[in-house]
Amino acid sequence: MIYITLFLTFLKIGLFTIGGGYAMIPLIQEEMLKNAWIESADIVNFIAVSESTPGPFAINIATYVGSEMGGIFGAFCATLGVVTPSFVIILLVAKFFEKFKTNKIVSGCMSGLKPAVIGLIASAVLSIGKTAFFPDGVMLSVFTDVKTYVSLAIFAVATVMAFRKVHPIWIICLSAAAGIAAGFIIGG
Amino acid sequence: MGNKILTLFLTFLKIGAFTFGGGYAMIPLIQREIVESHGWVSDEDILEIIAIAESTPGPISVNTATFVGYRVAGVSGAFFATLGLVIPSFVVILIISSLLREFQEIKAVQYAFAGIRAGVVALVIKAWWTMYKKCDKTVSAYVIAALAFVAVAIFDLEVIYVLIACALAGLCVSLYAARKGEKSE
Numbered sequence: 001m002i003y004i005t006l007f008l009t010f011l012k013i014g015l016f017t018i019g020g021g022y023a024m025i026p027l028i029q030e031e032m033l034k035n036a037w038i039e040s041a042d043i044v045n046f047i048a049v050s051e052s053t054p055g056p057f058a059i060n061i062a063t064y065v066g067s068e069m070g071g072i073f074g075a076f077c078a079t080l081g082v083v084t085p086s087f088v089i090i091l092l093v094a095k096f097f098e099k100f101k102t103n104k105i106v107s108g109c110m111s112g113l114k115p116a117v118i119g120l121i122a123s124a125v126l127s128i129g130k131t132a133f134f135p136d137g138v139m140l141s142v143f144t145d146v147k148t149y150v151s152l153a154i155f156a157v158a159t160v161m162a163f164r165k166v167h168p169i170w171i172i173c174l175s176a177a178a179g180i181a182a183g184f185i186i187g188g
Numbered sequence: 189m190g191n192k193i194l195t196l197f198l199t200f201l202k203i204g205a206f207t208f209g210g211g212y213a214m215i216p217l218i219q220r221e222i223v224e225s226h227g228w229v230s231d232e233d234i235l236e237i238i239a240i241a242e243s244t245p246g247p248i249s250v251n252t253a254t255f256v257g258y259r260v261a262g263v264s265g266a267f268f269a270t271l272g273l274v275i276p277s278f279v280v281i282l283i284i285s286s287l288l289r290e291f292q293e294i295k296a297v298q299y300a301f302a303g304i305r306a307g308v309v310a311l312v313i314k315a316w317w318t319m320y321k322k323c324d325k326t327v328s329a330y331v332i333a334a335l336a337f338v339a340v341a342i343f344d345l346e347v348i349y350v351l352i353a354c355a356l357a358g359l360c361v362s363l364y365a366a367r368k369g370e371k372s373e
Binding site: 012014015016017018019022023024025026027030041044045047048049051053054055056057058059060063064067068072075076079082083085086087089090091093094100101104105107108109110111112113114115116117118119120121122123124125126127128129131132133147150151152154155158159161162163168171172174175176177178179180182183184 | 204205206207214236240241242243244245246247248249250251254255258259263266267270273274276277278280281282284285286288295296298299300301302303304305306307308309310311312313314315316317319320322323324328329330332333334335336337338339340341346347348350351354355356357358359360361362363366
């Protein structure tokens with residue numbers, strides 16, 4: 001049953017998404033590739049789509065993958081799955097707010113999870129970088145593929161813009177324009 | 189009561205519809221709507237709620253919506269605030285996903301996405317830097333971050349096990365530090 005698999009997979013992703021946003025890219029990648037739902041390049045593309053559309057990344061990708069795999073009802077099951085852990089856990093926390101704040105076990109676990117998220121995002125950078133710069137494999141692309149250099153140039157400009165606090169949508173638009181221009185000039 | 193719930197629903201619908209990029213991008217709008225426009229939660233409380241939303245499982249904006257909804261109108265408030273937040277994403281992505289398939293056949297779109305993928309690497313690095321700045325700069329934190337990276341990037345271990353191991357490691361380190369602190373007193 002695709003609907004149950006979608007619900008359970010995104011329930012797992014929702015439950016283990018800590019720090020929001022990009023921290024869970026490695027987990028999402030792992031689950032998507034394990035189920036052969038979407039490819040690595042699709043995930044990276046979708047990060048850009050999600051940055052340019054309203055709403056949080058986790059909800060967006062749940063709806064997208066859900067609808068690709070099981071239509072509107074699939075989208076519903078996946079989105080419900082990703083939201084349910086948040087909803088239940090926050091209700092419990094809100095109820096026991098004062099106890100939660102001062103709980104030593106909670107704060108101890110958090111002190112380990114926060115740096116773990118740093119390591120996970122770093123690993124996401126690595127795998128996304130591979131997809132973006134060396135789509136045909138590192139050994140094949142280096143020194144032979146002009147596209148790799150174009151990507152690296154776009155990346156350099158985008159990095160400067162991101163650190164100067166330019167809005168992500170502008171960065172995506174500019175990267176798209178550069179990609180189109182380079183694509184038609186180089187060809188292929 | 190019913191009126192309050194409707195206002196909650198509409199407010200989070202607006203937050204969901206007008207924040208691009210999710211997560212941290214939503215925080216300023218949430219603050220403006222919840223604290224300034226409606227006075228549902230005090231200024232200090234919203235900061236605390238956001239801090240908790242960041243440190244509990246799930247997307248930050250969903251957590252914040254559930255929490256604020258619960259504070260304002262109990263469980264049904266939490267439900268409708270969360271529903272409001274999710275609906276815009278859901279509808280927009282449903283529409284886009286059918287278009288995305290067709291667009292991907294076009295050469296120009298393929299070139300555009302090749303460029304975009306390079307730009308996304310920069311966005312994720314920026315997100316990494318933001319998280320890094322907020323993290324504790326202790327030896328144990330650096331060790332845990334490095335081990336998590338190596339475990340996932342090089343040894344390809346399952347992310348969930350890595351997270352559980354890191355949580356336990358953090359717990360051990362903090363309990364050990366607390367015990368040492370007690371002894372020296």
